[in-house]
Amino acid sequence: MSIQEAHNWLNSADAIAVLTGAGMSADSGIPTFRDAGGLWKQFRPEDLATPAAFARHPELVWEWYHWRRELIAHAKPHAGHLALVELQRRAPGFTLITQNVDGLHQASGSGSVLEVHGSIWKLRCTQCFRSWSDRTVPAQGIPRCLCGGLARPGVVWFGESLPPAVWRDAENAAEDCDVLLVVGTSGSVYPAAGLVAMAKSAGARTIEVNTEGTVLSPLMDCSLQGSSGEILPLLLR
Numbered sequence: 471m472s473i474q475e476a477h478n479w480l481n482s483a484d485a486i487a488v489l490t491g492a493g494m495s496a497d498s499g500i501p502t503f504r505d506a507g508g509l510w511k512q513f514r515p516e517d518l519a520t521p522a523a524f525a526r527h528p529e530l531v532w533e534w535y536h537w538r539r540e541l542i543a544h545a546k547p548h549a550g551h552l553a554l555v556e557l558q559r560r561a562p563g564f565t566l567i568t569q570n571v572d573g574l575h576q577a578s579g580s581g582s583v584l585e586v587h588g589s590i591w592k593l594r595c596t597q598c599f600r601s602w603s604d605r606t607v608p609a610q611g612i613p614r615c616l617c618g619g620l621a622r623p624g625v626v627w628f629g630e631s632l633p634p635a636v637w638r639d640a641e642n643a644a645e646d647c648d649v650l651l652v653v654g655t656s657g658s659v660y661p662a663a664g665l666v667a668m669a670k671s672a673g674a675r676t677i678e679v680n681t682e683g684t685v686l687s688p689l690m691d692c693s694l695q696g697s698s699g700e701i702l703p704l705l706l707r
């Protein structure tokens with residue numbers, strides 16, 4: 471399968487769905503989770519990205535999220551992000567689903583991004599459940615809600631369910647699309663990774679962009695090996 475054929479599929483599609491993972495942000499300098507230098511190599515997910523971890527050590531979890539926010543605050547969208555904005559402009563139907571919480575798709579101009587794992591720029595009160603945006607960087611300590619409750623990052627932790635309305639829209643997009651473009655995800659985490667099989671069984675053509683093969687590769691009609699910043703612009707030509 472060539473880039474040209476993948477380009478033709480995208481060009482003739484009525485409805486395109488895109489699913490991105492940490493490999494989309496890697497070209498903006500943000501470490502992925504499971505690559506060699508990935509985030510989960512330095513920390514164990516169970517120690518930081520679970521409700522139990524937060525209940526046990528809120529200050530440690532916040533220290534990690536403050537560090538990630540600081541890192542992300544300096545990251546800029548790359549040519550691959552801009553290629554997806556252009557693809558959205560061209561396509562009659564387009565839905566961008568991301569597992570990333572960094573907001574880089576919105577920063578590059580993508581509209582109505584489905585953030586199935588939430589946003590690192592959102593906080594939620596653990597008492598009154600109010601949620602708000604917060605972009606203070608650098609920040610210290612544990613943010614608090616106006617009600618005095620402890621605030622937590624507005625992201626989805628292991629063992630938590632995805633935001634229902636966002637997830638429903640993501641499932642609908644996977645079922646309705648003609649082409650699903652999957653960029654920079656290892657396919658390790660469900661239910662997000664399940665969108666690929668969902669799209670495929672609904673008759674969509676599936677294209678993968680990744681620097682290496684993944685568990686999802688056997689489901690792909692076309693696997694393009696390379697970085698998101700390099701391959702995505704080529705898909706527009």
Ligand code: APR
Pocket residue numbers: 490491492493494496497502503504505508569570587653654655656657658659679680681682684696697698699
């Ligand atoms: N371009 C494209 N793909 C890349 C690049 C790049 N420059 N660099 C790395 N990759 C690929 C890797 O080969 C890998 O398949 O990106 C993928 C990153 O995989 P993960 O680190 O597992 O990230 P992701 O798939 O997004 O993780 C899913 O796991 O920890 C949870 O909630 C977290 O949303 C995250 C979810």
